[in-house]
Amino acid sequence: MLSVDEALNILLDGAGPLGEEEVPVGDVVGRVLSSPVHARLTQPPFRASAMDGYAVQHTENMGAGNQLEVIGEAAAGAPFDRPIGPGEAVRIFTGGVVPEGADHVVIQEDVERSGDQITITASQPKPANIRPAGIDFHEGDLLAEKGVVCHALHPSLFAAANLPAVIAYRRPRVALFANGDELKAPGSNLRNGEIVNSNHYSLSAMMKNWGGEPHYLGCAADDPEAIAAVLEKGKAFDLIVPIGGASVGDRDFVKQVFRDLGGEMLFEKVAVKPGKPVWHGMLGSARVVGLPGNPASALVTAILFIGPLLNRMLGRQESFVFRQAPLTSSLKPNGPRESYLRAEFKLNEAGQPVITPAGNQDSSLLLPFANSNALIRRQPHAAEGIPGEYVDYLPIF
Numbered sequence: 001m002l003s004v005d006e007a008l009n010i011l012l013d014g015a016g017p018l019g020e021e022e023v024p025v026g027d028v029v030g031r032v033l034s035s036p037v038h039a040r041l042t043q044p045p046f047r048a049s050a051m052d053g054y055a056v057q058h059t060e061n062m063g064a065g066n067q068l069e070v071i072g073e074a075a076a077g078a079p080f081d082r083p084i085g086p087g088e089a090v091r092i093f094t095g096g097v098v099p100e101g102a103d104h105v106v107i108q109e110d111v112e113r114s115g116d117q118i119t120i121t122a123s124q125p126k127p128a129n130i131r132p133a134g135i136d137f138h139e140g141d142l143l144a145e146k147g148v149v150c151h152a153l154h155p156s157l158f159a160a161a162n163l164p165a166v167i168a169y170r171r172p173r174v175a176l177f178a179n180g181d182e183l184k185a186p187g188s189n190l191r192n193g194e195i196v197n198s199n200h201y202s203l204s205a206m207m208k209n210w211g212g213e214p215h216y217l218g219c220a221a222d223d224p225e226a227i228a229a230v231l232e233k234g235k236a237f238d239l240i241v242p243i244g245g246a247s248v249g250d251r252d253f254v255k256q257v258f259r260d261l262g263g264e265m266l267f268e269k270v271a272v273k274p275g276k277p278v279w280h281g282m283l284g285s286a287r288v289v290g291l292p293g294n295p296a297s298a299l300v301t302a303i304l305f306i307g308p309l310l311n312r313m314l315g316r317q318e319s320f321v322f323r324q325a326p327l328t329s330s331l332k333p334n335g336p337r338e339s340y341l342r343a344e345f346k347l348n349e350a351g352q353p354v355i356t357p358a359g360n361q362d363s364s365l366l367l368p369f370a371n372s373n374a375l376i377r378r379q380p381h382a383a384e385g386i387p388g389e390y391v392d393y394l395p396i397f
């Protein structure tokens with residue numbers, strides 16, 4: 001059986017970005033830039049007042065008792081269009097254009113005004129309260145590199161640089177479908193043997209977080225024709241993710257139908273626990289990653305395989321960064337598969353990082369997974385783990 005690394009190498013071989021598109025700045029959060037973004041203007045575009053007050057020419061020993069004549073007003077968006085000279089002042093507001101000739105703004109708290117006369121009431125030791133043009137960035141400056149994943153600060157940064165849109169990699173379109181006669185929608189009256197169809201909800205949420213565009217194509221019955229129909233639909237997508245029917249049961253038809261449709265199988269099993277039946281192939285131009293039906297198996301294999309694949313399809317190269325923390329409880333010796341244990345990472349009462357594996361690691365369980373924020377990685381045949389021993393873990397959620 002392939003190791004996780006061997007399977008990842010096959011899966012990621014040849015995977016790369018899918019194309020580019022223009023994205024309005026308001027929608028860039030989570031998108032990956034496909035080219036560097038440069039400022040289209042200098043910000044601020046002019047010398048701007050940082051305070052409400054009076055723009056003046058600063059003089060040595062300027063301070064209490066100095067009188068100046070107010071010759072006009074400069075509000076934000078409405079500049080005063082003449083230069084000012086010694087002894088003159090222009091009423092100015094925060095964000096207003098500082099008139100030519102002025103190099104200082106006396107804040108209004110330091111001034112008494114009487115008609116068009118102001119008298120300064122406090123020492124003004126040096127020129128202040130003016131933001132030079134371009135203090136934030138200049139036209140042409142690099143705002144964000146190619147490959148950056150935009151976060152909540154980028155929309156305002158790009159907008160402030162006068163950019164209505166930027167160019168990002170197209171999001172991979174993912175078709176996912178469930179299959180199984182026993183699966184019913186949430187809220188159904190379940191008969192004996194039926195369970196709720198739940199995997200695609202969290203899988204879709206994770207794929208969205210990884211930058212993909214998930215489309216749920218529904219739940220196919222355990223019937224080759226139904227599965228063929230949904231796989232055919234999936235061919236129009238970048239990635240097809242069948243959920244369940246991956247194993248060896250008589251009614252696990254997905255892989256057989258995939259082959260009958262001309263699919264090329266690239267691997268069928270991985271030495272990983274949970275998730276051994278995860279499989280991968282090509283159907284036309286669509287990549288296919290088949291996930292096992294057990295919920296924890298589906299979600300762990302999605303983290304291990306679909307996350308990195310979407311990352312590559314978005315032009316990114318990063319791989320997992322494992323961290324280390326000491327165990328709070330013991331672990332049984334590991335079997336022959338690389339294992340990923342649902343676990344909670346936290347700081348203990350002494351403020352030290354610790355990690356606690358969930359008590360039950362059965363691959364059908366969702367509740368302990370939902371209460372976890374990490375996966376502990378155990379190598380094949382790892383010896384018993386003892387409390388205090390450092391283990392590798394992958395932060396999730």
Ligand SMILES: Nc1nc2c(c(=O)[nH]1)N[C@H]1C(S)=C(S)[C@@H](COP(=O)(O)OP(=O)(O)OC[C@H]3O[C@@H](n4cnc5c(N)ncnc54)[C@H](O)[C@@H]3O)O[C@H]1N2
Pocket residue numbers: 178179180182183195196197198199200243244245246247248249252274275276277291292293294295297363
């Ligand atoms: N003889 C063997 N039996 C099994 C093997 C094996 O190697 N030999 N592998 C086991 C492993 S490991 C796993 S994992 C499971 C996975 O099997 P399948 O991918 O074929 O999954 P199903 O049989 O379709 O379903 C398994 C389980 O999960 C439930 N399920 C399926 N889809 C959903 C869904 N969308 N939402 C919620 N729950 C779902 C399904 O009802 C079953 O209970 O096979 C072992 N067997």
Ligand code: MOO
Pocket residue numbers: 272273274275276277292294296297363364
């Ligand atoms: O690998 Mo299965 O996912 O062990 O239950």
